[in-house]
Amino acid sequence: MRIGEIIVKIAVLTSGGDAPGMNAAVRAVVRKAIYEGFEVAGIYNGYQGLIDGKIEKMELGTVGDIIHRGGTMLRSARCPEFRVPEGREKALDQLKKHQIEGIVVIGGDGSFRGAYELTKLGIPCVCVPATIDNDIKGTDFTIGFDTALNTVIDAIDKIRDTATSHERTFIIEVMGRDAGDLALWAGLAGGAETILIPEEKAEIPDIIERLESGAGRGKKHSIIVVAEGVMSANDLATVLEIQANIETRVSVLGHIQRGGSPSGRDRVIASQFGARAVEVLKEGRGGVAIGIQNHKVVDYDLQCVFEGSEQLDVSMYHLSKQLSI
Template identity: 50%
Template sequence: MKKIGVLTSGGDAPGMNAAIRAVVRYGIFNNINVVGIKNGFRGLVEGDSMEMSLSSVADIIHRGGTVLGSARSKDFQEKEGFERALKNVKYLGLDGIVTIGGDGTFKGAMELAKAGVPTIGIPGTIDNDLAYTQYTLGFFTALTTVLESVEKIRDTSSSHGRTNVIQVMGRNCGDIALYAGLAGGAEMVIIPEVDYNIDEVCDKIMQGRARGKKHSIIILAEGAGDAKDISELIEKKTGVGTRYSVLGYTQRGGTPSAFDRLMGSQMGAMAVELLTSSVSNRVLGIKGNEIFHMDIEEALSMEKKFDEKSYELTKILSI
């Protein structure tokens, strides 16, 4: 293993830079040249890359986003584009590639592995929607960002005696909403994994007002509905002034948490270590405090288990 590539693909996530830094520095420590592929698989198709050095990853561990850039590539999914990517792998002299991203990134890595390119995947997505791992890189930073917004919105909600619906990201996974609701003391969370009844939501709000609580916070996962529609319906049914906030891409940015920096650093180093040990077509994950690796195809075939216990706890603690 003389030269490896590293790329980030799909949505950016805090902690990606920590992983990039670890891949580069752990590689250099082991006398391996590292090439940074710009803008994900699109950069691999277009041959857009840069030689990485110790200084090229200096002072990036604390930065959000990804210094390599990220983009989705339809060309990579087509036969012609994929063949161009393979030619660029050979032209660059890459003996392996570390890919950082979500399920789409891992599917691309799996195709590269099937074509004979050794690959290791690092889970980088704020959605926490990969079934095989307990947490993904960026999730806890995004969760902290959401909680900071919830506290600010709670201040104005309390001042005006309103209900506020806060819409968070996560695609079809409700983990951000669920854990933000539990940690932020929300009256209710609305997530894709559980059907909700708008009348039950309204009853919960009115029960709170009956015991003197003037405001309510409802956290909505983007895959479960539209904040504007739900807030308008709540106000119509309860007569309580209701506002909504869509937090959007603020959740992807910002300084990564200590946990995401640690996980990114440890996974980046392990990815290089696996490649140098001739281990390929694997993805890294974490359970408890243990970082592990498993087959990409097996990881992608697993079904995400809903944390029903935390959901029930949220309901109990919001009585």
């Protein structure tokens, strides 16, 4: 319902792959909304829950004791039905039924696209970037990236102990879809000898040359970090064995990268993003994304997210090669 043109009831949902810090963002949205005088509802199971009407009123206590928890208390689900107009109309009917006039959507690229469609249907949506892939255009960092990064670094450190003990080459596969941020940052921080990312073409002869050069100067072990968007670690291991008779061991980190208590950084930016999203709705605006640029929280046109792709800092990639000679 409205008082004049002022929105007084909003909702929050999480969608797509879970990311550490989502709960902190939900908490910030709910508490900031109540502080600003809004009534706020939680939509469970993402866009599927919106279509199914899984909508409940949120109170201050509803989001108590969740800032330190990984995953999302609102849960998430894939929703092919929402991709078609008929599904979005069902969602719109539920929003009207519950008198919800604005939504904060917490998630990644697919979640943002859903929010954009709802905004076009007259429901102002503000998007908060939460994905370990760090692949949302317009923001330097997304919620969950820092925690996942530290999870991967911890794994690299542990695997290096074994690599050193057994004088082996280990290939570590990390997530990231088509973005190389997680592999690049973790590889640089973990001292990996070779990092393979989608943004920079990897030549197998170059990888082999680096491994053989290291062995030639007495190096007994190596770490290769490969982003899933390049190739699987198992495929790379097979290629190295066939082409250069280099024996390797493979570790695919998988979904462990998504879990765990969020880092301090992720908790802080999640709190900032969630609060700013509420402020934008209070201003009567929709079709907006929240982000952080040069350490400052910003908001910008949601459509900008879909124009082109996020640019990785290639200088970091070249630095990693210089430092791993």
